[in-house]
Amino acid sequence: MKNFDMSIPTRIIFGKGEEKRAGQLIREYGFQKVLLHYGGGSVVKSGLLGQVKASLEEAGIAYVELGGVQANPILGMVRKGIKLCLTEQVDMILAIGGGSVLDSSKAIGDGAGNPDVDVWDYFTGKAKPVNHIPVGAILTLAASGSEMSQSAVITNEEEGLKRGFNSPTHQPLFSICNPELTFTVNKFQTGCGTVDIMMHTLERYFGWSKDSGITDRIAEGLLKAVIEAGRIADQNPEDYEARAALMWAGSLSHNGLTGLGREFMMQVHQLEHELSGMYPRIAHGAGLSALWASWARYVCPAWPERFAQYAVRVWNVEMNFEAPVETALAGIRATEAFFQSLGMPVSLEELEVEPERFEEMAEKCTNFGKRTLPGICELDKKEMIEIYQMAYPRR
Numbered sequence: 001m002k003n004f005d006m007s008i009p010t011r012i013i014f015g016k017g018e019e020k021r022a023g024q025l026i027r028e029y030g031f032q033k034v035l036l037h038y039g040g041g042s043v044v045k046s047g048l049l050g051q052v053k054a055s056l057e058e059a060g061i062a063y064v065e066l067g068g069v070q071a072n073p074i075l076g077m078v079r080k081g082i083k084l085c086l087t088e089q090v091d092m093i094l095a096i097g098g099g100s101v102l103d104s105s106k107a108i109g110d111g112a113g114n115p116d117v118d119v120w121d122y123f124t125g126k127a128k129p130v131n132h133i134p135v136g137a138i139l140t141l142a143a144s145g146s147e148m149s150q151s152a153v154i155t156n157e158e159e160g161l162k163r164g165f166n167s168p169t170h171q172p173l174f175s176i177c178n179p180e181l182t183f184t185v186n187k188f189q190t191g192c193g194t195v196d197i198m199m200h201t202l203e204r205y206f207g208w209s210k211d212s213g214i215t216d217r218i219a220e221g222l223l224k225a226v227i228e229a230g231r232i233a234d235q236n237p238e239d240y241e242a243r244a245a246l247m248w249a250g251s252l253s254h255n256g257l258t259g260l261g262r263e264f265m266m267q268v269h270q271l272e273h274e275l276s277g278m279y280p281r282i283a284h285g286a287g288l289s290a291l292w293a294s295w296a297r298y299v300c301p302a303w304p305e306r307f308a309q310y311a312v313r314v315w316n317v318e319m320n321f322e323a324p325v326e327t328a329l330a331g332i333r334a335t336e337a338f339f340q341s342l343g344m345p346v347s348l349e350e351l352e353v354e355p356e357r358f359e360e361m362a363e364k365c366t367n368f369g370k371r372t373l374p375g376i377c378e379l380d381k382k383e384m385i386e387i388y389q390m391a392y393p394r395r
Contacts, residue, residue, distance in 0.1 A: 001262075006256060008148065008257075010255075011174040012174070013025070014244075015178060015179075018177070019181065022094065023055035032062060033090050033092070034056065034093070035066060035084065035085055035092070035093045036052065037104060038095075040070075044067075063094075066084055069097065069100050072100065073101070073103050073153075073155065075120060075157060078154060086112055090133060092133060093105045093134070094138065095136070095137045095138070096138045099144025099146040107119055107154050109132040110167070114130060120154075123163040125165070136172055137175040138176045138181075140182060142246040142250040143284075144196060144250070144284075145197070147175035147177065150170045152164060152165065152170050155280065157280070160278045177247050179240055188343060189283070190230075193250070194233070195339060197246065198226050198227075200250075200258070201222055201259075204258050204266075206375075207259065208303075209262040212262050215261050215262060222253060224314055225249060228242075229249070265373050265375050267379055268288060268291050272284065272291055274361040278364075279353065293391075296335075298383070298386065300328050300332065303376050304325040307327075308324040311328055311334065347392060358385050358389060358392075361384070362381045362384035363381060366380065
């Protein structure tokens, strides 16, 4: 097991009706004026936004609003939020929504906390945020884990680049997680969320470090729980226990717990960022499900024992000791079939991605020749193109 340094200071307030405590919590922290940041009309139609406003008003907390965050949140909205925070002298941001709203809020917090730095410089690695405006969250979608992570991902819509980075400034102060708020999430988005939760753990599980037995068992248990809950929520969207399992698993899957002591690079995430960066209509979870099995088949020959372990422990595949690669491939097929059962795509063809753009995607994924992706197999431009091609079968 590799050395690690773990700190997860985000306060989680989990359960039914906890969103009603928003004003009280913010008052406890001593904030005076809040930016309410949210996405489309769902938080308005559901009445959630009105409840939050009433809670803030009762607590004597002033607020301003900025709605309209889209899936794959964009830099233009971030810049708008930074300007609003500075003009209105906001001292805290409350994200009401899913991962897109949270990531947008984190980026706004970075930019408003360091007004002399171009916020995009953080996402390209040219600078690191020193100060920030703190972020709290009311979660409405189980997927990204952003409510308990140091990660934020933003799309520069002018350049067609989707980039992310980790920073302690991104760690939310608190996250209110009421599974009931996810009851109205549609079948497709529930499937996308289930895939994203699994992928945050799978990407860590298939890192290249060995000797991490306890972390393996944590990861395998979480994956099995998500598979079970994902199946139930797909068929019965108002099953509280299934929605609660997905919501809590989403937080645990991306807060570092399922990768402690391991080295990893989220290769599939990096490959997918170019998809949804260049095709904003592609949901992140759908892009991941379309790529994962092809990536897995590509790298599996370099470490079939690892994939075989996954197949046996997570999918209950019988171990073929004479040909472990057969067991490994059975586990990949089981994962792919599960994604399909949720209505998720398992090829780029299903997403109507043009093969002639694969080279451009790979070029962008290498940061225009400045990086490779380490892992079970190191990926350079050539390997990236081959994986994209594998993910585009002509049936």
